Amino acid sequence: MNQQLIDFIRETYATSDFIPLHAPTFAGNEKAYLVDTIDSTFVSSVGKFVDEFETKIREFTHSGRAVATVNGTAALHAALHLAGVRAGDLVITQALTFVATCNALHHMGARPVFVDIEPDAFGLCPMATATWLAEHAELDNAGVCRHINSGAAIKAVMPMHTFGHPAKLDELLAVCRQWNLCLIEDAAESLGSFYKGQHTGTLGRFAALSFNGNKVITTGGGGMLLCQDTEDGARAKHVTTTAKVPHPYEFYHDEPGFNYRMPNLNAALGCAQMERLEHILASKRELAARYADFFQGTDYRFVEEPAYARSNYWLNAVLCPDVASRNTLLETTNAQGVMTRPVWQLMHRLPMFAEALRGDLTHSEWAEAHLVNLPSSPTEA
Numbered sequence: 001m002n003q004q005l006i007d008f009i010r011e012t013y014a015t016s017d018f019i020p021l022h023a024p025t026f027a028g029n030e031k032a033y034l035v036d037t038i039d040s041t042f043v044s045s046v047g048k049f050v051d052e053f054e055t056k057i058r059e060f061t062h063s064g065r066a067v068a069t070v071n072g073t074a075a076l077h078a079a080l081h082l083a084g085v086r087a088g089d090l091v092i093t094q095a096l097t098f099v100a101t102c103n104a105l106h107h108m109g110a111r112p113v114f115v116d117i118e119p120d121a122f123g124l125c126p127m128a129t130a131t132w133l134a135e136h137a138e139l140d141n142a143g144v145c146r147h148i149n150s151g152a153a154i155k156a157v158m159p160m161h162t163f164g165h166p167a168k169l170d171e172l173l174a175v176c177r178q179w180n181l182c183l184i185e186d187a188a189e190s191l192g193s194f195y196k197g198q199h200t201g202t203l204g205r206f207a208a209l210s211f212n213g214n215k216v217i218t219t220g221g222g223g224m225l226l227c228q229d230t231e232d233g234a235r236a237k238h239v240t241t242t243a244k245v246p247h248p249y250e251f252y253h254d255e256p257g258f259n260y261r262m263p264n265l266n267a268a269l270g271c272a273q274m275e276r277l278e279h280i281l282a283s284k285r286e287l288a289a290r291y292a293d294f295f296q297g298t299d300y301r302f303v304e305e306p307a308y309a310r311s312n313y314w315l316n317a318v319l320c321p322d323v324a325s326r327n328t329l330l331e332t333t334n335a336q337g338v339m340t341r342p343v344w345q346l347m348h349r350l351p352m353f354a355e356a357l358r359g360d361l362t363h364s365e366w367a368e369a370h371l372v373n374l375p376s377s378p379t380e381a
Helices: 002-013 030-040 048-061 072-082 099-107 126-136 169-179 230-240 264-274 277-295 323-335 362-370
Strands: 065-069 090-094 111-115 137-139 145-147 154-158 182-186 206-210 223-227 316-319 371-374
Touching: 002 277, 002 323, 030 048, 030 264, 048 065, 048 223, 048 264, 065 072, 065 230, 072 099, 072 154, 072 182, 072 206, 072 223, 072 230, 090 099, 090 126, 099 111, 111 126, 126 137, 126 169, 145 154, 154 169, 169 182, 223 230, 264 277, 277 316, 323 362, 323 371, 362 371
Parallel strands: 090 111, 090 154, 154 182, 182 206
Antiparallel strands: 065 223, 137 145, 206 223, 316 371
């Protein structure tokens, strides 16, 4: 199986060279827009491409407001701040995620509560979330959700759309309404993914996108904060630009803010990438279909989009029969220059989150032991 897979991947990408997990493609106006930016001298956080990139993302996702940031972690941090999460508060999220999800909480002194994923799309499980809250939380007289044992306020639920596959958002929203919690979508991996026809990141009050070099499109480094309410959007722009009050020459800042502005250079790259987004998404879906056909009838299960969603297939994944076959697949492919990766180590296994509150993580632990990510770069430039 392993050698057949390596041969299949090499045939798909038509190369005998090293094959990365996910590489960016630059086949449009990237160079022209970057030269335009340099010639204009507006290479920092003020420039036409920042506004244009925000507009393109807002229009594509149909969000209320899109605010460009230096990276996805900054967008998450700002989202949590705007949602009222403060030091000592708890936020429910998943243990199977990239560390940035939890780093954003750590930066503000908040603490994660790890709840299990559901086994189809590997997103935060609504039933597990509801069960944990029923067993460990209560609403106080003011309607604040609190952890019974510690009294700490539980402020938000933060699912991550794993590998671009949308989590079960309707069910999570219902849990949030019951417990007066804010839904914040970690949509870092899901640009171009739709939940029941609606773009991810537009069902929660806030969401964060990432444009790191390995994402569906890239700005080199960068992120985007999505807000559904226009007032939230205006405050998001204000807070992420050092909370400076507009004035012809005075420097006055009316609250603590963040210097999270995306440079115009990065936004120029993003604008060019957005012009090719539909083509990239189509190419990635074609690649996923090829993988699905390859694994059909084997002991390996390709991870396909859930029935309720249309995924961008950011990272293709396969579930191996057991830990031994997973390890052999990883060792064999990487030894032959085909980059594959296991899923991230679960967050509660990392030293800085080892003491975090958590529920039963059976599905998360199973995925950790069986899942391998496969090369997922678009197959056409």
